[in-house]
Amino acid sequence: MYTSIVLARTYFSVGRFDQCIQTLSTNFVPPQIPVGYNFVLIIQSLAIKGMTQETFSNYDGADGAIACYDQVVSLLAQYSGERQEQLANWTEEVLYRAPLLKVRLGDVSGALQAFRTYQQYSTSWGENFRLNKRAVIFMNFIKFLSKTYQEKTYVPPSAPTTFTLNEQSNIYTPHTFRVELTELHTLYENVLYQITSFPKAGEINWRVLEMVDQIMSDWVVLNGGTTAEMRGLVEMLYRAAQRTFQSPKILRYLTYTLTTLGDYDEAELALEAYTTLVEKIRETKTVEFFKKIPSTENVYENKFSDNEIVEHVVKVLITGSEMMAKYLCKSDKTLEYAKKALNWCEIDDNLVDDKLFAHAWRCVGVGYSLAAREVIDPENRPDLHSKAIEAFDKSISFDPDAFETHYLLALEYAITRDINKATDCVRQALVLEDESVPCWHLLVLLMSSQKDIQGALKACEMCLTETDIENADSSIDDGEEFLSFKITQNALQEVANGPETAIQNHEKLFILYAKMFPEYALVSPSDPPYDSSSSRKPSNAFEDTQTQTTLSPKPATSVRSFPSVVEKKDGDESTDGSISSIGIGNKDTLEVPKTNYASSIASSRNSASSRRSTTPTISGIPSAKSVTSFITPSQPMLKMRQRKQRATKSLVDLWLSSASTFRRLGNLEEAQKAIESAEETDNFNPDVWCQFGYLLSVQKQYADAITSFHKALAIDGNHVPTLIHLARTYIETDNIDIAEGLLESVTKGNGWDCAEAWLYLGKICQTANRVKRAKDCLWYALDLEETNPVRPFSILPACL
Numbered sequence: 001m002y003t004s005i006v007l008a009r010t011y012f013s014v015g016r017f018d019q020c021i022q023t024l025s026t027n028f029v030p031p032q033i034p035v036g037y038n039f040v041l042i043i044q045s046l047a048i049k050g051m052t053q054e055t056f057s058n059y060d061g062a063d064g065a066i067a068c069y070d071q072v073v074s075l076l077a078q079y080s081g082e083r084q085e086q087l088a089n090w091t092e093e094v095l096y097r098a099p100l101l102k103v104r105l106g107d108v109s110g111a112l113q114a115f116r117t118y119q120q121y122s123t124s125w126g127e128n129f130r131l132n133k134r135a136v137i138f139m140n141f142i143k144f145l146s147k148t149y150q151e152k153t154y155v156p157p158s159a160p161t162t163f164t165l166n167e168q169s170n171i172y173t174p175h176t177f178r179v180e181l182t183e184l185h186t187l188y189e190n191v192l193y194q195i196t197s198f199p200k201a202g203e204i205n206w207r208v209l210e211m212v213d214q215i216m217s218d219w220v221v222l223n224g225g226t227t228a229e230m231r232g233l234v235e236m237l238y239r240a241a242q243r244t245f246q247s248p249k250i251l252r253y254l255t256y257t258l259t260t261l262g263d264y265d266e267a268e269l270a271l272e273a274y275t276t277l278v279e280k281i282r283e284t285k286t287v288e289f290f291k292k293i294p295s296t297e298n299v300y301e302n303k304f305s306d307n308e309i310v311e312h313v314v315k316v317l318i319t320g321s322e323m324m325a326k327y328l329c330k331s332d333k334t335l336e337y338a339k340k341a342l343n344w345c346e347i348d349d350n351l352v353d354d355k356l357f358a359h360a361w362r363c364v365g366v367g368y369s370l371a372a373r374e375v376i377d378p379e380n381r382p383d384l385h386s387k388a389i390e391a392f393d394k395s396i397s398f399d400p401d402a403f404e405t406h407y408l409l410a411l412e413y414a415i416t417r418d419i420n421k422a423t424d425c426v427r428q429a430l431v432l433e434d435e436s437v438p439c440w441h442l443l444v445l446l447m448s449s450q451k452d453i454q455g456a457l458k459a460c461e462m463c464l465t466e467t468d469i470e471n472a473d474s475s476i477d478d479g480e481e482f483l484s485f486k487i488t489q490n491a492l493q494e495v496a497n498g499p500e501t502a503i504q505n506h507e508k509l510f511i512l513y514a515k516m517f518p519e520y521a522l523v524s525p526s527d528p529p530y531d532s533s534s535s536r537k538p539s540n541a542f543e544d545t546q547t548q549t550t551l552s553p554k555p556a557t558s559v560r561s562f563p564s565v566v567e568k569k570d571g572d573e574s575t576d577g578s579i580s581s582i583g584i585g586n587k588d589t590l591e592v593p594k595t596n597y598a599s600s601i602a603s604s605r606n607s608a609s610s611r612r613s614t615t616p617t618i619s620g621i622p623s624a625k626s627v628t629s630f631i632t633p634s635q636p637m638l639k640m641r642q643r644k645q646r647a648t649k650s651l652v653d654l655w656l657s658s659a660s661t662f663r664r665l666g667n668l669e670e671a672q673k674a675i676e677s678a679e680e681t682d683n684f685n686p687d688v689w690c691q692f693g694y695l696l697s698v699q700k701q702y703a704d705a706i707t708s709f710h711k712a713l714a715i716d717g718n719h720v721p722t723l724i725h726l727a728r729t730y731i732e733t734d735n736i737d738i739a740e741g742l743l744e745s746v747t748k749g750n751g752w753d754c755a756e757a758w759l760y761l762g763k764i765c766q767t768a769n770r771v772k773r774a775k776d777c778l779w780y781a782l783d784l785e786e787t788n789p790v791r792p793f794s795i796l797p798a799c800l
Contacts, residue, residue, distance in 0.1 A: 262639020
């Protein structure tokens with residue numbers, strides 16, 4: 001018997017397959033399975049018989065081969081104690097062939113089981129055992145696994161047979177598929193890097209590029225992952241970059257992944273490297289090089305290409321332009337990458353579709369719009385706005401169904417006070433997408449600029465009906481925009497019904513904040529935080545101005561109930577420079593500290609009766625001090641830092657809005673407490689010191705008010721509300737020349753659209769008997785006031 005097995009192997013080796021099959025036609029598997037080398041010969045006979053039958057093209061041959069391979073697996077399971085060296089060779093051969101053959105035959109569950117069997121046995125082989133074949137199996141397993149999952153034919157390992165396929169999918173599929181696939185990614189990468197080296201000149205590591213393509217494709221199938229998993233993906237791409245030479249594909253994937261991860265600083269570096277590389281390639285290659293690669297290429301014949309098609313280049317540049325606009329606040333880079341994207345689009349009109357062309361033009365418009373907001377020279381500003389509008393119009397001509405472009409065009413018209421055109425554009429945006437909170441918000445502000453307060457309130461209700469965000473069970477991605485929208489709604493309710501009505505809504509706004517930023521909020525949604533007894537009769541002595549509406553987003557709630565999101569450090573009881581050291585009615589001079597322009601506000605108050613605890617609680621909810629440890633991780637990514645900054649700013653806005661409402665109610669003590677809470681949340685926010693200065697100025701404490709305004713300017717030297725309030729205070733104290741200088745600077749710069757600045761400048765010119773200049777300023781102030789929204793258009797996102 002064993003002699004026949006050796007003879008059959010000889011026939012197989014010389015290609016005499018008919019004689020090989022004839023020699024093995026007898027069943028060589030005895031009832032009593034032998035041990036030692038005889039067991040190896042039994043496995044060898046089944047392996048050779050199966051391989052021989054694979055050479056036959058008919059179905060019976062393949063079916064016979066499968067039967068042999070399955071019998072080998074069964075014998076190995078029964079006699080797993082054998083450790084012959086030759087046994088590993090024949091075992092690997094069978095386990096290698098079985099899954100590939102079953103895939104060709106369309107046996108999904110059999111192929112999955114065969115792949116898993118190979119993976120299981122491979123752990124017992126040496127680390128360097130047949131690595132090339134192992135790499136082939138792992139890559140094919142990955143592709144097959146991903147394919148079956150997408151086709152809903154995936155069968156999880158060890159799924160109970162009592163479940164139907166649909167039940168298995170619902171119970172096991174999502175988690176087990178992710179675990180199984182990511183483990184395979186790791187196994188394949190480890191094996192691959194043992195058999196590949198850095199490419200020589202003119203070569204590419206096609207296996208590495210194929211692996212990267214597959215993993216990135218699987219990442220989409222997995223629908224992303226956790227931050228830790230995304231970090232692992234980034235590390236994989238960095239390792240792949242070390243095994244390739246200037247691969248635009250890997251730099252492209254790095255740019256996308258780092259942007260999604262929120263590591264924008266690293267993403268910017270990857271973007272710069274990618275852009276430099278593809279532009280160098282463009283200098284030396286023809287247009288043909290950037291055309292789409294035929295899908296018939298066979299990577300196993302080493303024809304895998306690392307060419308970067310125009311569509312990929314344009315998409316990366318668009319991603320980079322939007323990243324600069326949304327997250328890095330670099331208007332020059334936003335425009336630079338947008339223009340590069342447009343330039344690549346124009347290589348050949350047939351290489352990109354109209355939607356991509358439109359997207360590139362939209363980014364160009366965003367770049368010009370941001371530049372217009374930042375420019376100081378009044379001569380250049382109108383030209384930049386015109387270019388932005390022109391770019392948005394061009395984008396719409398390519399893709400009229402992109403609601404984002406209609407919104408951005410409407411916002412640009414709104415900023416330039418072309419209210420009718422802005423309204424038409426934003427209505428079109430809402431026809432295309434009726435669940436966009438920024439679109440509804442812009443429409444509401446436009447209606448308020450036309451003094452249609454009731455219409456604006458109805459639009460608010462329509463937004464809440466269409467989006468249904470308010471009833472969501474958890475935090476949402478655009479929560480910050482929705483919170484801002486609700487603040488605007490409350491501001492409108494105050495205009496329509498008075499501050500007494502608005503103050504009652506502050507509780508809901510703070511609870512909404514806790515919902516939008518649950519990781520930072522300390523408010524219990526079940527415990528009302530507002531003490532209605534704090535509300536008092538309004539006083540006509542403290543009228544709010546348009547600048548004040550712009551300064552701090554409207555309404556909030558009572559001060560007594562809310563701690564800040566910033567912890568209070570023990571020993572921080574110094575009153576130097578603190579707002580609380582100047583209580584209501586205190587006439588002492590507030591000195592500006594030399595080393596810290598924003599020391600703690602609420603750490604000390606002159607009045608013992610109004611002093612608040614430095615670590616307050618809300619209905620049993622602990623203060624910020626007890627939760628800061630998990631709020632702020634060490635060296636957080638820019639995305640995380642920015643989210644915390646947005647959460648902090650939103651809470652400051654709520655506190656300052658609360659202060660404004662209390663001030664208009666004549667409750668100056670509660671107004672100061674609200675400002676103190678805002679300072680505890682962020683003591684380097686210029687709005688805080690501006691609000692406090694304004695509170696002091698209405699009490700005619702001008703010296704202290706001026707000092708507070710200077711603190712705000714020490715934080716932001718171009719803070720428009722502060723400059724205007726400071727100028728008004730100088731007017732009150734007869735420092736007309738200083739006031740005029742400030743107002744001239746503001747109206748030429750970023751405060752060009754502030755009606756109050758032009759009003760005060762016109763009054764100064766009128767007093768100085770400069771009639772023409774006074775007339776021009778006052779008329780312009782009137783024009784701006786007639787189109788002033790309840791809150792500034794600048795609070796809306798400049799890029800969606």
